[in-house]
Amino acid sequence: MEQNLSLYKIFYTVAIVGNISKAAKELYISQPAISKSITKLEQNLDTVLFLRNSRGVLLTEEGQILFKYLDSAFSTISTAEEQIRRIKELDIGHITIGVSTTLCKYILLPYLQKFIEQCPHIRITIECQSTNKTLQLLEDNKIDIGLVGKPHTLKNIDFHSLGEIEDIFVATDSYINHLKMREHAEQNDLFKTATLMLLDKENMTRQYIDDYFINNNIEINNLIEISTMDLLIDFAKIGLGVACVIKDFIKEDLKNKSLIELPLEAPIQKREIGFVFSKAVSPSSSVEKFIQFYKNYNN
Missing domain, CATH: 1.10.10.10 (Winged helix-like DNA-binding domain superfamily/Winged helix DNA-binding domain)
Structure with missing residues (x-):
């Protein structure tokens, strides 16, 4: 032919x-x-x-x-x-972004709102799943961009930091007081006696906190696994237990004291979050526009 x-x-x-x-x-x-x-x-x-x-x-x-x-x-x-x-x-294009539900709501949405105002004809697809799954999709070239906590290894990945986040433990003041009365627990024993609420094991945040417990010899007896950060916050606010959450996402709750941060003998190290891209794939013009946008957004 x-x-x-x-x-x-x-x-x-x-x-x-x-x-x-x-x-x-x-x-x-x-x-x-x-x-x-x-x-x-x-x-x-x-x-x-x-x-x-x-x-x-x-x-x-x-x-x-x-x-x-x-x-x-x-x-x-x-x-x-x-x-x-x-x-x-018309500058029409398409970008697929992989991100966890938590980072999508609290970090990605503000970027997308401004980006869409500048580039209304670029279509956005969001793939919501765990950070581990996002990294796998990126490796398989099934998404263009990921928003994740910084991976331990950056092999074949470009990581662009958006800053640090801090994990903390919170509960209502009444829950802590009732727990101390019921269990006669001191502050250092709260993790042994409290109902602890964490994200499920597929979540990188959970894996990070599990490492913290192991490294600090912290024993947990009562554990509830929750699928999303929003539910962790909501359950903590009704006094169900102690939740591990990201501090920046509950600033108003800490400010109005609907949740109280529990002091820790060994503070949890802050961790970086950012956008990741595959080094093996040349970015499309739409992806390049998004990269340039968030770089300017953060300056």
């Missing part, structure tokens, strides 16, 4: 105008060159495509079949070219 591609355009033009001389003017090539190309195409296909007469040419039955499919093909090409032109003119 490849050897016929240039010949198809000539055939298609001749079929439309119905005359070799008119087709020559249309294509800016000589009449002999047109005739030679038609003859070559007929030889390649081993069939007759045109019937010649004094007024021009007519399609044979085989020529009509070829014209039908070429008409559809050239129409599809024209549609594709028009779509590309619109993409260029």
Whole structure:
């Protein structure tokens, strides 16, 4: 088929105008060159495509079949070219972002709101799952960007930090007072006696906190696993137990004292969050716009 591609355009033009001389003017090539190309195409296909007469040419039955499919093909090409032109003119594009539910709500949304105002024609798809799953999707080239806690290894990944977050333990003041009364527990024993609420084990935050417990020999007896940070906060506010949450996400609750931060003998080290990109894939123009946007956003 490849050897016929240039010949198809000539055939298609001749079929439309119905005359070799008119087709020559249309294509800016000589009449002999047109005739030679038609003859070559007929030889390649081993069939007759045109019937010649004094007024021009007519399609044979085989020529009509070829014209039908070429008409559809050239129409599809024209549609594709028009779509590309619109993409260029309107800055249309598509970005797929992987992010956990927590980081999506508290970190990503403000970026997206401003980005969409600047680039309204770029379509955004959000893949909400754990950080570990986001990193796997990035490695598999199924997403363009990830918003995650900084991974232990940055192999084949570009990491652009957005700053640090701090994990803390919180509860209502009444829950702590009732616990002390009921269990006669001192501050240092609260983790042994309290109902502790953590994210499930698929979450990187949970894995980070589990490492903290192990490194500090902290024993846990009563544990409830919760699927989202929002539910952790809500359950803590109704006095169900002690929740491990991200401090920046409950500033108002700490300020109005609906939740109280529990002091720790060994503070939990802050950790970085940021956008990640695969080094193995060249970013699209839409992704490059997003990269430039958040860099300017943070300056």
